[in-house]
Amino acid sequence: MNLDLDHCRALDAQDPLRSLRDQFDIPADTIYLDGNSLGVMPRSAPARVAEVVTQEWGRDLIRSWNTAGWFEMPRKVGDQIAQLIGAAPGTTVATDSTSINLFKVLSAALNISARRSPGRWRILSERSNFPTDLYIAEALCKDKGWELVLVEPEEIPQALQDEKLAIVMLTHVNYRTGAMHDMTSVTKAVHDAGALMVWDLAHSAGAVPVDLTGADADFAVGCGYKYLNGGPGAPAFVWVHPRHADQCWQPLAGWWGHERPFAFTPDYQPAGGIVRYQCGTQPMISLAALECGVQTVLAVGPLGGMAALRAKSLALTDLFIQLVEARCAGQGLSLVTPREHAQRGSQVCLARAEGAYAIVQALIARGVIGDYRAGDGQHHADILRFGFTPLYLGFEDVWHAVEHLRQVLASGEWQRPEFNQQHAVT
């Protein structure tokens, strides 16, 4: 087999998920490898959002709380997301932001742990976890007199030996490296160590198979605007294992988590189950867009489900790695993401000692959109980050993306001054 354009086209022709691409409106001349940061717009989104704005808000006004089911939307969309993460109906809500949901579940985990194991007061995470997770945990520890311990991934087994360990908080797929934890074995090791397990599924939900119930996880949160294609700043989600859901209040005890929110009683009575993990009124327009996005992932159901999506994801990232190594050899790129399928999410990261930022900018100018993450000059190198969303990416896209990368490197195009000016925001 020749690893050429014809081969890639043949792979597309055989792809059983090819039709799913028609769910999206992707700009011409764009190869979008940033769905791990902001998923593309479903074709259904503009009309659905317009309906919420002009009909539900504009015409029906306040009545839409009843007639359009606004109040139930976080639970409805939560139940849809539940199907993608191995969660039972009624255990997930789409609400607030990932950071806020993490605060809720970390606070609950801390409360539950403090009651059952008062001598444990440490939270363990990875130094390279997405920073907001670490900030939320740091602030909570500061408030409670607990300690946040940060280690490298390979140090986790040793760190689990700590008898003071109460909670382990990990992101399933690392945002920088694309490395994926084995959710089942890590959760078991954490439980064996006497701690509770909190998973962040920001780079997992809609990207890789997740079975929270099967893994016996304790708490999980995740993001709506990455692989779920929910739109910029889409509401996030939160899942709590039913064994914990009624164990305590979470501190953001707003009226949407009340047992009878419209009784307007002055005292708080938490609703049963996941409903108490709601807080205040949710942004309905953004929530409607999120539902459109979640539906694009659920559409894989009749075509083989998350297993089929995963197979294509691995085929895409395998192909990308092979092509980069074959066609960009000697250009100073090194693979950061694990080759081992079981340890890889749905993205590929390449490190380069020099010019990573400018190379990404040169690619974006060519319509190949990935992103750049700066290193820390110590543990982590500067990286080029490429996300692969199998719902809308094909094998020919991968070919062209690598060909652009090859040209940018071989020609020295990335050294042009305009590609070396830093933006405020990536």
Next chain:
Amino acid sequence: MNLDLDHCRALDAQDPLRSLRDQFDIPADTIYLDGNSLGVMPRSAPARVAEVVTQEWGRDLIRSWNTAGWFEMPRKVGDQIAQLIGAAPGTTVATDSTSINLFKVLSAALNISARRSPGRWRILSERSNFPTDLYIAEALCKDKGWELVLVEPEEIPQALQDEKLAIVMLTHVNYRTGAMHDMTSVTKAVHDAGALMVWDLAHSAGAVPVDLTGADADFAVGCGYKYLNGGPGAPAFVWVHPRHADQCWQPLAGWWGHERPFAFTPDYQPAGGIVRYQCGTQPMISLAALECGVQTVLAVGPLGGMAALRAKSLALTDLFIQLVEARCAGQGLSLVTPREHAQRGSQVCLARAEGAYAIVQALIARGVIGDYRAGDGQHHADILRFGFTPLYLGFEDVWHAVEHLRQVLASGEWQRPEFNQQHAVT
């Protein structure tokens, strides 16, 4: 002067704010007296929302974080809201929900108070405050070993004598009664008592003049979807007096509150000022709709500003009260909202011992949309609640609303079975 329809039409003809109504798309045959629950849709919203969805998200994708200014949106819209509440630029952000923002500022106030006055550990509020405010305070007190004290409005002066009092949390305009506190004198009394003052402006921002700076308040939160016309579940806002903003972390220490969010450092360094009161990524589509709504209120600026809006608001509510008392006399309605202008927000509530729910339903069936709030069988009667948004309501609207109310009562129409079936959500 005869209090008749011609008089009302003459008032509309003289109304200097009449043109502001053209900013909105209000359904025909609707008199909307529920802008205190969900403001109507600005005409500008559908096109602006469509632009965010199809252009900023659909076409420009991840680049919109730079090109569309998404990251600055909470501060930009916050600065617009600031103009309506007497806040300096750079002291307000539009973000998260009212409940969550209240958690941030109550936590900060508690932290600041605990440092300067360790012997104070009580939060004072009104029993009839909007419940989510009480729930958030109750959960925080439970967590911190503090005490939440609830009193009736007239008991506040006495309650300020408490030497353990740390924080007073009040809603400026009461959601049930429409009664308004004198922000300046209450804030001064609270400070004289050695406590910090937290205001909830849910029923004030865009409805009545507010001067947080002039009143020397400490913290404030408010709602985007009522008088600011920001759309269903629009993001809320939070204001912190500059003397407090850098005093402590707030507990929802997410990456949007970090000094350098895109440096992705593992440790939290709060940004200066109000920026640290941000937490996670915000729902951009809903936030864009909120900006449209805030603009509809800012449009009163060249026409006399909030003073002119307030004058019209009082004229509308005065007229409503006069007409109800003249034309619905003997029908068992009693005025709950204060007659005194200085004590009245922009709504009027009427109590009735029987049938308040059904009367509201009968009015809604006639296109006069107010809402119902159940009493507690003790302190509070069942009420009919009517909000008056002077941006889009006219004096003729008031006439017709009262005429419908008169007919519903005089004919006994409200007693029909279909108006007595309770919905799940009001």
